[in-house]
Amino acid sequence: MINQVYRLVSPRRFEISYLDQSVQTEDVIVRPTYLSICAADQRYYTGSRGKEVLSKKLPMALIHEGIGEIVYDPLNEYPQGTRVVMIPNTPIEEDEIIVENYLRSSKFRSSGYDGFMQEYVFLGRDRFIILPESINNEIASFIELNTVAMHAITRFQAKSHNRRTTFGIWGDGNLGYITSLFLRKIYKDAKIYIFGKTPYKLQNFSFVDDAYLISDIPETLTIDHAFECVGGVGSQYAINQMIDYINPEGTISLLGVSEYPVEVNTRMVLEKGLTLFGSSRSGYVDFKKTVDFLDQHPDVVENLARLVDSVNEVKTIEDIVNTFEKDLSVSWGKTVMKWNK
Numbered sequence: 001m002i003n004q005v006y007r008l009v010s011p012r013r014f015e016i017s018y019l020d021q022s023v024q025t026e027d028v029i030v031r032p033t034y035l036s037i038c039a040a041d042q043r044y045y046t047g048s049r050g051k052e053v054l055s056k057k058l059p060m061a062l063i064h065e066g067i068g069e070i071v072y073d074p075l076n077e078y079p080q081g082t083r084v085v086m087i088p089n090t091p092i093e094e095d096e097i098i099v100e101n102y103l104r105s106s107k108f109r110s111s112g113y114d115g116f117m118q119e120y121v122f123l124g125r126d127r128f129i130i131l132p133e134s135i136n137n138e139i140a141s142f143i144e145l146n147t148v149a150m151h152a153i154t155r156f157q158a159k160s161h162n163r164r165t166t167f168g169i170w171g172d173g174n175l176g177y178i179t180s181l182f183l184r185k186i187y188k189d190a191k192i193y194i195f196g197k198t199p200y201k202l203q204n205f206s207f208v209d210d211a212y213l214i215s216d217i218p219e220t221l222t223i224d225h226a227f228e229c230v231g232g233v234g235s236q237y238a239i240n241q242m243i244d245y246i247n248p249e250g251t252i253s254l255l256g257v258s259e260y261p262v263e264v265n266t267r268m269v270l271e272k273g274l275t276l277f278g279s280s281r282s283g284y285v286d287f288k289k290t291v292d293f294l295d296q297h298p299d300v301v302e303n304l305a306r307l308v309d310s311v312n313e314v315k316t317i318e319d320i321v322n323t324f325e326k327d328l329s330v331s332w333g334k335t336v337m338k339w340n341k
């Protein structure tokens with residue numbers, strides 16, 4: 001069958017490619033319905049990844065956060081119209097130690113491999129999770145970002161000591177919001193502190209114990225463990241501030257993506273015996289865990305609604321460009337596309 005794929009060909013320019021894709025596989029065919037823009041997509045759209053990376057990765061369909069409806073299952077296991085969240089990581093091998101999202105051979109959609117901006121997405125039979133009714137389309141569109149937070153918290157649990165009484169999350173944006181919200185739910189008795197730059201953004205974090213401007217942190221404050229959800233140039237300042245405020249032997253979970261290497265105060269990392277570890281993307285187990293978690297906690301889903309900034313009907317390439325531009329112009333929340341292709 002002929003599939004229309006909406007690819008970024010150069011910064012701010014999309015074109016349609018017509019691909020002849022075989023239906024003689026066990027793949028399930030999904031029609032995307034609601035998609036959400038990630039900071040990583042914007043780095044490709046605006047060209048901030050730099051010429052060398054762009055020349056290797058483009059043309060490429062963007063978007064790795066999204067849901068859809070099954071239109072065809074060759075094995076007749078799933079009825080037409082089944083609502084699913086799509087998993088962007090596509091492993092091509094298994095390893096008994098390394099999880100799928102860290103295998104260098106895995107393909108990740110919208111990072112060198114076509115993302116979800118397509119008329120139909122062909123998914124392996126373990127590359128989706130059926131959605132419960134408790135999660136609406138708009139919120140479900142960015143479940144992938146939730147799975148990244150869930151994955152990082154799971155890794156934190158495996159790598160940290162057991163004193164988990166105070167958490168500091170740096171980054172008053174989408175990922176910081178979701179990570180704080182999940183930690184709040186999982187560690188009910190712990191103190192959860194959010195650290196950011198903008199008072200009106202911090203006001204959204206109504207479920208935390210305290211919100212601090214990074215220019216105004218009490219000197220006596222300490223935290224057991226920290227999560228960095230900043231990325232870019234700001235992550236250097238954030239990481240070094242975490243190192244200053246964290247208690248000895250704490251863990252610092254790094255999630256923000258930086259284009260350039262950042263300088264870290266390793267002397268204090270050594271003196272305090274800190275553990276710094278990175279977390280990137282997620283896999284099937286994280287999607288399953290996250291969907292179950294959201295289904296079991298309707299109050300968490302309710303809080304996620306605060307992250308939906310706008311829902312934009314997309315029918316044409318002009319709509320796609322307008323939606324990406326709109327996303328660049330807002331400073332809070334997620335830009336969702338109602339994908340009518």
Ligand SMILES: NC(=O)C1=CN([C@@H]2O[C@H](COP(=O)(O)OP(=O)(O)OC[C@H]3O[C@@H](n4cnc5c(N)ncnc54)[C@H](OP(=O)(O)O)[C@@H]3O)[C@@H](O)[C@H]2O)C=CC1
Nearest residue numbers: 039171172173174175196230231234238255256257280281
């Ligand atoms: N590891 C992974 O798999 C994933 C990583 N990411 C990455 O995580 C990062 C955050 O993503 P997202 O939340 O969507 O982006 P946002 O832009 O929504 O959030 C980042 C926030 O951090 C704030 N900030 C800047 N400097 C500091 C600082 N020193 N201390 C505290 N806060 C600061 C920013 O404020 P201001 O805008 O005013 O500068 C902004 O509000 C990005 O780099 C993104 O690419 C995202 C998804 C998955």
Ligand SMILES: O=C(CO)[C@H](O)[C@H](O)COP(=O)(O)O
Nearest residue numbers: 038040108110111148257281
């Ligand atoms: O957003 C992400 C996962 O949700 C990752 O940060 C993103 O995949 C990084 O990819 P790239 O190297 O292409 O920026």
Ligand SMILES: [Zn+2]
Nearest residue numbers: 038039040064
């Ligand atoms: Zn992302």
